[in-house]
Amino acid sequence: xxxxxxxxxxxxxxxxxxxxxxxxxxxxxxxxxxxxxxxxxxxxxxxxxxxxxxxxxxxxxxxxxxxxxxxxxxxxxxxxxxxxxxxxxxxxxxxxxxxxxxxxxxxxxxxxxxxxxxxxxxxxxxxxxxxxxxxxxxxxxxxxxxxxxxxxxxxxxxxxxxxxxxxxxxxxxxxxxxxxxxxxxxxxxxxxxxxxxxxxxxxxxxxxxxxxxxxxxxxxxxxxxxxxxx
Amino acid sequence: xxxxxxxxxxxxxxxxxxxxxxxxxxxxxxxxxxxxxxxxxxxxxxxxxxxxxxxxxxxxxxxxxxxxxxxxxxxxxxxxxxxxxxxxxxxxxxxxxxxxxxxxxxxxxxxxxxxxxxxxxxxxxxxxxxxxxxxxxxxxxxxxxxxxxxxxxxxxxxxxxxxxxxxxxxxxxxxxxxxxxxxxxxxxxxxxxxxxxxxxxxxxxxxxxxxxxxxxxxxxxxxxxxxxxx
DNA sequence: GTCTATAAGCTGATAGAC
DNA sequence: GTCTATCAGCTTATAGAC
Numbered sequence: 001x002x003x004x005x006x007x008x009x010x011x012x013x014x015x016x017x018x019x020x021x022x023x024x025x026x027x028x029x030x031x032x033x034x035x036x037x038x039x040x041x042x043x044x045x046x047x048x049x050x051x052x053x054x055x056x057x058x059x060x061x062x063x064x065x066x067x068x069x070x071x072x073x074x075x076x077x078x079x080x081x082x083x084x085x086x087x088x089x090x091x092x093x094x095x096x097x098x099x100x101x102x103x104x105x106x107x108x109x110x111x112x113x114x115x116x117x118x119x120x121x122x123x124x125x126x127x128x129x130x131x132x133x134x135x136x137x138x139x140x141x142x143x144x145x146x147x148x149x150x151x152x153x154x155x156x157x158x159x160x161x162x163x164x165x166x167x168x169x170x171x172x173x174x175x176x177x178x179x180x181x182x183x184x185x186x187x188x189x190x191x192x193x194x195x196x197x198x199x200x201x202x203x204x205x206x207x208x209x210x211x212x213x214x215x216x217x218x219x220x221x222x223x224x225x226x227x228x229x230x
Numbered sequence: 231x232x233x234x235x236x237x238x239x240x241x242x243x244x245x246x247x248x249x250x251x252x253x254x255x256x257x258x259x260x261x262x263x264x265x266x267x268x269x270x271x272x273x274x275x276x277x278x279x280x281x282x283x284x285x286x287x288x289x290x291x292x293x294x295x296x297x298x299x300x301x302x303x304x305x306x307x308x309x310x311x312x313x314x315x316x317x318x319x320x321x322x323x324x325x326x327x328x329x330x331x332x333x334x335x336x337x338x339x340x341x342x343x344x345x346x347x348x349x350x351x352x353x354x355x356x357x358x359x360x361x362x363x364x365x366x367x368x369x370x371x372x373x374x375x376x377x378x379x380x381x382x383x384x385x386x387x388x389x390x391x392x393x394x395x396x397x398x399x400x401x402x403x404x405x406x407x408x409x410x411x412x413x414x415x416x417x418x419x420x421x422x423x424x425x426x427x428x429x430x431x432x433x434x435x436x437x438x439x440x441x442x443x444x445x446x447x448x449x450x451x452x453x454x455x456x457x458x459x460x
Numbered sequence: 461g462t463c464t465a466t467a468a469g470c471t472g473a474t475a476g477a478c
Numbered sequence: 479g480t481c482t483a484t485c486a487g488c489t490t491a492t493a494g495a496c
Binding site for chain 3: 067
C-alpha cells in the first residue's frame with residue numbers, strides 16, 4: 001500500500017502517424033473513448049467503495065466492457081486509481097480561482113466560496129473520491145498533501161494574513177479559515193445522501209447550491225468582519 | 231447491499247445465572263472483553279477501508295484473535311458492522327448537548343460547537359466510520375437518516391428559528407447552520423491526515439482542538455450576528 | 461468456548477486464440 | 479485491439495475436533 005503518489009499512465013501516442021484508415025477516424029479515437037469510459041466508471045466505483053472495496057469486474061461492468069479490456073488499457077488496479085487523480089488534480093488546478101493581496105477580501109473570499117460550492121455541484125464524485133482517499137489515510141496522495149497542497153495553503157494563508165495586517169478584515173487564523181471553507185463547501189458533495197434525506201429531497205437542484213453558497217458566504221464573511229458583497 | 235438498517239446483535243444474556251465458578255469471574259466476562267476487542271478492531275478496519283474493503287481476517291489480527299472466533303461472536307460481517315453503529319449512535323445520543331428555546335443563543339451554539347469538536351477529538355474513528363458510510367450512500371444508516379436524524383435536525387432548527395423570530399440572532403437558515411457546524415467540526419477527525427500534513431505536524435495535541443474550537447466559535451457566532459461569550 | 465481444516469466463490473492478473 | 483480461459487491467492491463462512 002506504499003507506492004508512488006501519482007503513477008504514470010500510459011502515454012497516449014503522439015507520433016502523429018495517420019494510420020490511414022479514412023480521414024474520419026483518428027488513430028487513437030476508440031482508445032481515448034474507452035479510456036474515458038473506464039475512468040468515469042472507475043470514479044463511481046472508487047468513490048463508492050474505496051480502493052480496496054472497488055473491483056475491476058464492477059468497473060468493467062459500469063463501463064460496458066470485458067474485464068480484460070480494462071486491464072488492457074490500465075495494466076493494474078493502482079494505475080486506474082492513480083490516473084483518476086491525475087485528471088482530478090489537473091482539473092482542480094485549471095478551474096480554481098486564486099486570491100491575491102491586492103484583491104478586495106470580501107470579493108475574493110466570496111468568489112473562493114462560490115467556486116468551491118460550484119465544484120461540489122459539478123464534480124461530486126471527484127469530491128467524494130478525494131474524501132475517501134484522505135479518510136483512508138491518503139496512501140496515494142500523501143506526497144501531494146506534503147508538497148503541493150501544503151505550499152498552496154501557505155501561499156493563500158499569507159495573502160489572508162496580509163489583509164489582516166492591513167486591517168482589512170478581522171484577525172482570524174488564515175489556515176483555519178481555509179479548512180472551514182473547504183469542509184463546509186465539500187460537505188454538500190460528500191454528505192449528499194445525508195443532506196437529501198434530512199431535507200426530504202429526492203435530488204439536488206441548482207437553486208439548492210445557490211442557496212448554500214449565499215448562506216456560507218454570508219456567515220463566513222460576517223464571521224471575518226467583512227461586509228457581504230451584493 | 232440492502233439490509234435492515236441496524237441489525238440486531240446477539241443479546242448479552244441477562245438471565246442472571248451466577249454460574250458459580252468463584253465470585254471473581256462474572257459469567258460473560260471473557261465474552262464481553264472479546265466482544266469489545268473485536269468492536270474496537272472493527273472500528274479501525276471499517277473506518278479505514280469501508281464495508282467492502284474491510285476483511286474479517288484483518289479485524290481478527292487487529293483484535294489478536296483467530297478469525298473463527300470473530301465469526302463466533304458475530305455471525306457475519308454485516309452483524310459486526312451493524313453492532314458498531316449501535317454503539318456509536320448510542321454514544322452520540324448520550325454525550326450530546328441539546329439546545330432549547332429558553333437558552334442564550336450564543337452560549338448554546340458555542341457549547342454545541344465545542345461538544346462537536348470534542349467528539350472529533352475523542353472519537354475520530356467513529357466520525358470517519360460515519361463519514362465512510364454516508365459517502366458510500368448510507369446503505370446501513372438510510373433509515374436512521376430518514377427518521378431519527380431528520381427529526382433531530384427539524385427540532386433543533388425550530389429552536390434556532392425561534393431565536394431568529396425573537397430577534398436574538400441574525401436571520402440565517404437554521405438547517406444550513408446545523409450542516410455548517412457538523413461539517414466544520416467533523417473535518418478535524420475525517421480529514422486528520424490532510425490537516426496534519428498541511429500544517430506539518432506529526433500528531434494532534436489537545437491545544438490544537440481548543441484553537442480550532444475557538445476559531446469556529448468566533449467565526450460562526452459572529453456570522454450569526456452574535457457576541458462571542460468569554 | 462477455542463481453534464484447525466476446508467468449502468465455495470470471488471479477486472487481480474496473465475496467456476493466448478482470434 | 480478484443481475477448482475467452484485460466485491461474486494462484488484471498489474472501490466469507492461453516493464443520494467439526496478438542
